[in-house]
Each structure stands twice: as C-alpha cells, then as structure tokens.
Amino acid sequence: MKTLLITRPIAEAVIDQARELFDVTVSETGALDEAAAEQALQSYDAILPTLGDLFSAQAFAGAAGNMRCKMLGNFGVGYNHIDVAAAKQAGVLVSNTPDVLTDATADIAMTLILATARRAGEGERLVRSGNWGGFGPKDLLGTHVTGKTVGIVGMGRIGQAIARRCHFGFGMNVVFYNRSAKTVDFPATQLPTLADTMGAADFVVVATPGGAATTHLIDSAALSAMKPSSIFVNISRGEVVDEPALVAALEAGQIAGAGLDVYENEPVVPDALKAMDHCVLLPHLGSATVETRQAMGQMALDNIIAWSNGNAPAQSV
DSSP: EEEEEEOOOOOOHHHHHHHHHEEEEEESSOOOOOOHHHHHHHSSSEEBBBBTTTTTTHHHHHHHHHHHEEEEESSSSSOOOOHHHHHHTOOEEEEEEOSSTTTHHHHHHHHHHHHHHTTTTHHHHHHHHHHOOOTTTTTTOOOOTTTTEEEEOEEEEHHHHHHHHIIHHHOOEEHHHHHHOOOOOSOOOSSSHHHHHHHHEEEEEEOOOOOOGTTTHHHHHHHHTTTTTTTEEOOGGGGGGHHHHHHHHHHSSSSSEEESSTTTTOOOOHHHHHTTTEEEEEESOOSSSSSHHHHHHHHHHHHHHHHTTTOOOOTBB
16 A cells, blocks of 8 residues: 655545545644655655645755655645656656635635725724724725726636626726736736736735746835735735835835735744734635635545556646
8 A cells, every 4th residue: 555644634534535545644743844855755655745845856855766755746726835846857746736726715815805905904903902982984994995906916717716706796997917918708908017017906916826937026116016005915925925025115105005815934924014004914814715625635635546546647737
C-alpha cells in the first residue's frame, strides 16, 4: 500500500476514503518548513500539501538521491508554495484544486467590499465595546457600493465571478486589467494598463494568481493611481501586494480604505494594518466554507488516486 501524508487535517470523509486506499499519516503540527518538506519528500509516496508547506527548490534539492515522493496533490488553487519546476525536474507530479473554490472566494471579495465601504468592522467593534450610544445621523458614515465602478485585476475564474456579483447584484460598472485579452459574456471593459484600471475604479479587487510573475504587482506606483476616495481589496495572494507600500498609502490617506483576506508574510499581519480602523482584516477565509473545503479535499485526493492508478491527474499543473 502506498504511503500518503496529509499535511493538515481536512474533511473527515475525505480522510476516511484516503485510509481505504493508502497508508495515511495526517500531520497536526502545522505548516511544513523547508526541512520538514524535504523529509516528507523522502518518506512518503504521495503528499497532500496546502498553503504554507514549503516545497521549495531547496527542499527538492535536499531530497535528491533519496526521493520517494512522486505526487503532490495540492489542497488549493494556488500553488506558489511549491516550486513546480523543481518538482518536475525531480519527477514529481503536481496538481491543484481549481473551480471548486471560485464562488466562495468571490463571496469573500463581496464581504470585504461591503464591510469596508460601510465601515462594518468599526461598527461591530463599537457595539462589542459597550460604547455605542445609539443611532446618530452622522455616525460611521460609509460610502455607497451600488452603482459605483469596480476594477478587477486578474479576470480569471474568480475575477469573473466577482465581476458578475458586482454588476448583476449591485449595478456596478466593471472595468478590468488582465495580462492577455479577455472576452466575457457580461458588460465589462478591459483597460490597457494596470494604472488605467486602478485609476478608473471606486473599488479595486485583486484576483490574480500568486507566483513570481505577480509578486508586488500592486506597488506604490499602482496604488498612487487610485482615487483618494477608493477602496482596495485583495483576495488573491499576499505577495501580490507590496505590503509596506499599501501601509504607506493608507497612512497618507492616499486611498480611503482596504479589505484584506491575505497577507505578504502570513500569518504575520503588520501592526500598522491592525491599528487602522479603515481596514477590514480577515484570516484567509476565501475558501472557508464546509462545502468548499470538502470539495477541495476531494479533488486533491482524486488527483492522487488517479496518479496511484497510473493515470494523469485531471488538475495537473
């Protein structure tokens, strides 16, 4: 029986199915650092990793000569924590879990848009503090979402799902920036540059993949193109945003607020962001529904089962 390491506890139904087919170890010690990833590559036939497990080029190099693992069935659509080129060179297949988390992540984007615009975080803290004095005509005034312009950075599956919610649900005008030409089946205008999109929008939502190609795509220059009244939302990957540049823009009043679900050095969140009332900060909840996380686990396992049976995983990267 092949051995399988699941690096974090996932849905019990998925683990139960895995135990019927593999000799399963479920780690409960948190994300694998580089040394632990290297050891895992030498100890298991297949691994079901997730965000934070550092399967770097160095981990693959360290395991070379004693490599046992042949399959990484990643739990998550993003796989920037895995050096795919190094994996392929080592003869290790890599898969991910696209599609199943699109709606849940798009819903979190809308949560952040609404919560930041309507100052929901501040209001919730005020009520819990016991300091709310009742309704006041000028208290905690936010900004309208309906009818405004949203700028989507990255018009893939998730970006389109967000745009649809914005347009059909809130009557928003949609503009977007994408590295390649993109045709969509709802009203949206592709703008030629990132700066054009950032500048045209009342709400900017980043929905790009992570990785070297998008690291610090949102830098001080991109943020400076935004309106002082605009709100920035990131549900993609933390490293897509130059976090110190975002902090500086918020502190200077260069933009009106931010809603963030991801951070550059997770789980570390800068104290400056935590101190700002005009930021809504979530703990990477994009795919965090029972249904979505079970579907992600099932897809990751299905890819590993396909490999084990000698077939190509459906979601190979």
